[in-house]
Amino acid sequence: MTAPSAPPPAASVSMAVRIGSLELRNPILTASGTYGLGYEFARLADLSKIGGVVGKTVTMTPRIGNPPPRTFETAGGMLNSIGLMNPGWDGFVRDTLPRIRELPCPFILNVAGKSEDEFVELTRRAGELVGIAALELNLSCPNVAGGLDFSAKPELTERIVARCRAVYPLPIFAKLSPNVGDIVAIAQAAERGGADALSCVNTYLGTAIDWRRAKTIFPRGIAGLSGPAIKPMALLATMRVAAAVKIPVVGIGGIAKADDVLEYLVAGATAVQIGTACFWDPGHPVRLAADVETAVRTAGICDVQTLIGTVQPSPAPAANPAPAPGSCNVGGTNPR
Numbered sequence: 001m002t003a004p005s006a007p008p009p010a011a012s013v014s015m016a017v018r019i020g021s022l023e024l025r026n027p028i029l030t031a032s033g034t035y036g037l038g039y040e041f042a043r044l045a046d047l048s049k050i051g052g053v054v055g056k057t058v059t060m061t062p063r064i065g066n067p068p069p070r071t072f073e074t075a076g077g078m079l080n081s082i083g084l085m086n087p088g089w090d091g092f093v094r095d096t097l098p099r100i101r102e103l104p105c106p107f108i109l110n111v112a113g114k115s116e117d118e119f120v121e122l123t124r125r126a127g128e129l130v131g132i133a134a135l136e137l138n139l140s141c142p143n144v145a146g147g148l149d150f151s152a153k154p155e156l157t158e159r160i161v162a163r164c165r166a167v168y169p170l171p172i173f174a175k176l177s178p179n180v181g182d183i184v185a186i187a188q189a190a191e192r193g194g195a196d197a198l199s200c201v202n203t204y205l206g207t208a209i210d211w212r213r214a215k216t217i218f219p220r221g222i223a224g225l226s227g228p229a230i231k232p233m234a235l236l237a238t239m240r241v242a243a244a245v246k247i248p249v250v251g252i253g254g255i256a257k258a259d260d261v262l263e264y265l266v267a268g269a270t271a272v273q274i275g276t277a278c279f280w281d282p283g284h285p286v287r288l289a290a291d292v293e294t295a296v297r298t299a300g301i302c303d304v305q306t307l308i309g310t311v312q313p314s315p316a317p318a319a320n321p322a323p324a325p326g327s328c329n330v331g332g333t334n335p336r
Helices: 088-100 116-126 154-165 183-193 228-244 258-267 284-298
Strands: 017-019 022-024 028-030 052-054 071-074 077-080 107-111 134-138 172-175 197-200 204-206 223-226 249-252 269-274
Touching: 017 269, 028 284, 077 228, 107 116, 116 134, 116 154, 134 154, 154 172, 154 183, 183 197, 183 228, 197 228, 197 269, 223 228, 228 249, 228 258, 249 258, 258 269, 258 284, 269 284
Parallel strands: 028 052, 028 269, 052 107, 107 134, 134 172, 172 197, 197 249, 249 269
Antiparallel strands: 017 022, 071 077, 077 223, 204 223
16 A cells, blocks of 8 residues: 655745734743743844743742752753742832833733732733733742642632733733642633633642752752653643633643644644743744744644644554454463
């Protein structure tokens, strides 16, 4: 049998995707906490070539972060326990926002509150700023006390998102934790609350130990695991969430190659965020955007959006026929 021929390359490709009222030139975003606030890398990478930057989390008051060490390389990934170090809201608006306004791509502000009311107040203030394209609610940070609480109970998640929705005019992303019993229930709660998109997922809980000293590497004992090691789990979470909601999903977890991006899109993600890969190469998101476009064009696809959510289960293999009487039971127990 002759193998089917490959489709001819597409003459042109549309890489644009839309999340609510936000249009991205392509599906590539940077992940919060891995690319600063974007402007720090503008001299190292042409940020006009990516979909946008998701900034490092901003909190109401300044945070010095967790005691070092804060990062630790592990097999297939990285553990981190930064602790949301940032200058606080006033410092962000005074010192950082003017630089963000000069970015050649959309900037998505990530915020975290210590309480439900603080989330709402940060969101209200964000709505008054010029230069912010969307807001990501960090409901799922594992590296601060109580950081996971806001995405652990559907009722709380729904209420926070709904209250933030009421005071913010632009798209809201709800960033979800994988460290819950049922991420689908949390995702559906955020959708009911009015989220425009779901960022799926934050880091998985992990730890590292120095056995010679019988001490954990991180003073808090736990950290967040990211990188290629979590991709199969994060991809599954993305696929399950995308199948259960009607709003866009932004896939996060272990994305380093064009194939990774396209797997997430086929699984149901509208866009992706690049995190750990930014640590080894700040220019990686830009090159990745180009690689994805090349892969899509080579496959003969004219619009990347046609790939979103097209995954189907593989057909089950045909059942093995029953062995003929008296034949050897190959692969099983041969009766004597």
